[in-house]
Amino acid sequence: MHERHQKMIYISLLVAFGMILHVIENMIPVPFPVPGAKLGLANIISLLAIVMYGLREGLTVSILRSLLGTLISGSMSSLIYSLSGAVASTLVMAFFYRFFSNTFSLAGISIIGGVTHNFTQITVASLILSTPALYVYLPYLMIVGLLTGLFTGFSAIFVRQQLSKVPMISKGTRGSN
Amino acid sequence: MLTKGDKILIIFILISSFLILAAFQVFGFGNEQSYAQIEVFGAPYQKISLGDDGPSMLIKVPGMLGTSIIEVDKNRVRVVSSPCPDKDCMRQGWASKPGQMLVCLPNRVVVKIVNQSIEQDTDAVSF
Numbered sequence: 001m002h003e004r005h006q007k008m009i010y011i012s013l014l015v016a017f018g019m020i021l022h023v024i025e026n027m028i029p030v031p032f033p034v035p036g037a038k039l040g041l042a043n044i045i046s047l048l049a050i051v052m053y054g055l056r057e058g059l060t061v062s063i064l065r066s067l068l069g070t071l072i073s074g075s076m077s078s079l080i081y082s083l084s085g086a087v088a089s090t091l092v093m094a095f096f097y098r099f100f101s102n103t104f105s106l107a108g109i110s111i112i113g114g115v116t117h118n119f120t121q122i123t124v125a126s127l128i129l130s131t132p133a134l135y136v137y138l139p140y141l142m143i144v145g146l147l148t149g150l151f152t153g154f155s156a157i158f159v160r161q162q163l164s165k166v167p168m169i170s171k172g173t174r175g176s177n
Numbered sequence: 178m179l180t181k182g183d184k185i186l187i188i189f190i191l192i193s194s195f196l197i198l199a200a201f202q203v204f205g206f207g208n209e210q211s212y213a214q215i216e217v218f219g220a221p222y223q224k225i226s227l228g229d230d231g232p233s234m235l236i237k238v239p240g241m242l243g244t245s246i247i248e249v250d251k252n253r254v255r256v257v258s259s260p261c262p263d264k265d266c267m268r269q270g271w272a273s274k275p276g277q278m279l280v281c282l283p284n285r286v287v288v289k290i291v292n293q294s295i296e297q298d299t300d301a302v303s304f
Contacts, residue, residue, distance in 0.1 A: 103180065103181075104180060104183055104186065105178060105179060105180045105182075105183055107178070107179055108179070111186060111190070136201055138194075138197055139195070140194075142197075143190075146190050146191070146194075150187075157178065
């Protein structure tokens with residue numbers, strides 16, 4: 001199969017999975033009244049995209065799954081929160097993956113991504129609502145980011161292990177060890 | 178599977194979130210002027226500013242059943258006497274922090290501690 005087409009197909013698959021996770025995320029209520037606060041489940045997909053291809057593809061996948069996931073789940077006003085959180089955490093994860101993969105496993109990078117995601121959400125929500133009071137929830141959201149980061153991190157590790165056994169996928173991508 | 182860096186990261190996050198939590202408890206949110214707002218039948222009756230240099234006085238508040246007496250002691254308030262049968266309001270003791278309230282339902286008297294950000298705050302956001 002042509003390399004370019006294969007890559008396009010796999011990126012589309014990643015976006016599709018990301019959208020599903022995004023929609024599911026929206027259904028899980030977070031007990032803090034921070035608008036747009038979510039578990040960062042879809043970060044699995046962003047991290048996988050970064051690991052499999054690189055920063056540019058990671059950003060593409062993140063932005064696309066945010067946009068499309070928001071369109072499907074119907075609450076457009078949460079777009080700004082999820083888009084900013086996704087982009088910020090993708091950037092941060094890519095940075096740490098590129099320079100610090102020896103210090104942190106995928107779980108650690110995922111935790112950093114999750115905490116960044118939640119921190120960005122609080123910041124954007126504070127700016128939009130013009131009140132710094134939301135930062136009270138920062139400690140709680142940091143813990144939530146830590147926990148979901150652990151979960152998504154382990155998921156990403158397992159997925160990568162399994163994917164590297166599939167020759168068709170591991171030949172066109174990098175970072176499969 | 179978890180590297181040493183991971184474990185350090187986790188501990189770092191746990192510690193820093195507890196520190197932030199503790200910092201908020203100790204420092205609070207900037208020291209705005211707080212007021213005791215007395216409302217009768219839901220309508221504002223009197224507003225008294227509280228503080229370390231605040232007034233110390235007794236206020237007679239006419240309610241549905243009779244007169245409640247509210248005591249203001251610099252930066253806290255309480256209900257001293259009330260014509261209601263159960264005297265729940267008197268049992269609540271002192272209120273001093275913004276958001277706290279003393280309520281006497283039978284007499285329709287409410288004393289709320291407010292500050293400027295409580296009055297400006299939105300009550301709910303939906304999105």
